[in-house]
Amino acid sequence: MTTTIKPKTAVGGVITVPGDKSISHRAVILGSISEGITQIHGFLRGEDNLATISCLRQLGVDFEEDVDNNILRVQGVGLRGLKPPKDVLFCGNSGTTMRLLCGLLAGQNFDSVLDGDPSLRKRPMERVATPLRLMGAEIATTGGNAPLKISGRPLVGIDYQMTIHSAQIKSAILLAGLYTKNKTKVTELKQGLTRNHTELMLANWQRLNGKIHICGDFSSAAFFVVLGLLLADAGLTIQNVGLNPTRTGLLTALKRMGGYIKTNITKTEGGEIVGNIFVKKSKLYPIALSGNQIPLMIDEIPIFTIAALFADGTTIISDAEELTVKETNRLQTITTELVKIGAKITADNQGMVIEGGHPISGATLDSHGDHRIAMSLAIAATNAQSPSIIQNANCADISFPDFYKTLAEL
Numbered sequence: 278m279t280t281t282i283k284p285k286t287a288v289g290g291v292i293t294v295p296g297d298k299s300i301s302h303r304a305v306i307l308g309s310i311s312e313g314i315t316q317i318h319g320f321l322r323g324e325d326n327l328a329t330i331s332c333l334r335q336l337g338v339d340f341e342e343d344v345d346n347n348i349l350r351v352q353g354v355g356l357r358g359l360k361p362p363k364d365v366l367f368c369g370n371s372g373t374t375m376r377l378l379c380g381l382l383a384g385q386n387f388d389s390v391l392d393g394d395p396s397l398r399k400r401p402m403e404r405v406a407t408p409l410r411l412m413g414a415e416i417a418t419t420g421g422n423a424p425l426k427i428s429g430r431p432l433v434g435i436d437y438q439m440t441i442h443s444a445q446i447k448s449a450i451l452l453a454g455l456y457t458k459n460k461t462k463v464t465e466l467k468q469g470l471t472r473n474h475t476e477l478m479l480a481n482w483q484r485l486n487g488k489i490h491i492c493g494d495f496s497s498a499a500f501f502v503v504l505g506l507l508l509a510d511a512g513l514t515i516q517n518v519g520l521n522p523t524r525t526g527l528l529t530a531l532k533r534m535g536g537y538i539k540t541n542i543t544k545t546e547g548g549e550i551v552g553n554i555f556v557k558k559s560k561l562y563p564i565a566l567s568g569n570q571i572p573l574m575i576d577e578i579p580i581f582t583i584a585a586l587f588a589d590g591t592t593i594i595s596d597a598e599e600l601t602v603k604e605t606n607r608l609q610t611i612t613t614e615l616v617k618i619g620a621k622i623t624a625d626n627q628g629m630v631i632e633g634g635h636p637i638s639g640a641t642l643d644s645h646g647d648h649r650i651a652m653s654l655a656i657a658a659t660n661a662q663s664p665s666i667i668q669n670a671n672c673a674d675i676s677f678p679d680f681y682k683t684l685a686e687l
């Protein structure tokens with residue numbers, strides 16, 4: 278799909294965004310291996326999450342969808358109830374599906390194969406296979422990548438010191454740890470820098486009593502936070518968004534740039550903080566972003582670069598090498614595309630330099646099949662001086678179905 282984005286002069290109002298992608302993955306995985314029915318409200322029906330459901334169905338789990346009321350019911354099979362899959366488990370574009378299922382499947386008493394689309398087949402998988410092997414897992418990667426062949430076998434708990442900031446690795450080990458007799462311990466490089474949704478959901482599972490309400494995805498709200506800072510004269514409110522502090526590093530960065538952003542917490546559910554975000558058009562100043570600030574906004578760097586384009590002066594991003602192994606090499610893809618609209622931006626394999634404050638013009642742009650690149654480009658194009666065309670725009674459906682509709686309605 279190709280979409281045309283016309284420049285806007287102002288936006289405003291109150292919006293909501295679809296359910297959190299990371300929490301949705303975890304809710305269906307834990308629901309599948311618990312006893313009885315789990316009722317999930319607000320599950321994200323994005324392509325990545327549908328891939329997780331499809332794999333779990335192949336593992337013998339039944340799902341019932343009430344699309345009108347946005348309720349998904351998972352018929353849990355219990356910790357030992359998963360069945361051997363008859364075919365390859367296809368994870369599509371979803372790194373979270375592949376890495377979390379790798380942890381879940383390592384300790385089963387059957388074998389399985391995980392595969393993905395061409396983008397996922399390029400992403401590093403030894404980072405999950407290595408710690409799982411320390412637990413006794415037998416996992417063969419294909420030159421470090423998918424397809425992954427998992428020979429299910431008994432596992433032992435480990436005391437693991439993480440070497441990369443990654444919630445997916447942490448979660449894979451914790452899921453495998455559910456299948457060991459002894460304790461599994463994961464120590465992060467620094468606590469509180471990677472999303473802790475798995476830990477919170479495990480710790481709160483019993484209290485949730487079979488009912489989970491999934492909040493709006495902060496990473497989806499992020500596109501409209503930046504749009505609001507650029508165009509919302511009277512303000513823009515995004516309601517019911519997850520405000521887990523391991524996710525909201527973008528707000529800290531944008532406030533440092535001078536952004537007018539107010540959050541108010543409305544509830545805490547299952548350990549997850551939820552609230553509303555109010556943003557108003559603001560004059561933005563450049564900042565330097567590095568070190569521990571990066572993991573806290575790991576998925577928001579592409580949209581952050583759009584804010585930086587409109588800040589008067591030079592913004593520098595460093596220590597961001599993890600961005601090179603996402604759905605695309607995001608440092609490169611966002612830079613390649615933004616140059617086409619006249620941005621003064623350069624990238625290497627650990628960061629970017631963005632010289633903001635120059636006017637940008639419309640152009641024909643390409644998402645490279647990366648959902649967060651597509652949506653970041655759409656926000657940039659909304660602020661250009663002439664219309665833009667975005668090719669391969671439909672990949673936004675991976676995490677934010679109706680993104681273009683929400684943008685058009687503002």
Ligand code: S3P
Nearest residue numbers: 299373442443444445446575576
């Ligand atoms: C995710 C963790 C992050 C993030 C991804 C979702 C998760 O990946 O970039 O979009 O749900 O655990 P890493 O663990 O590779 O940093």
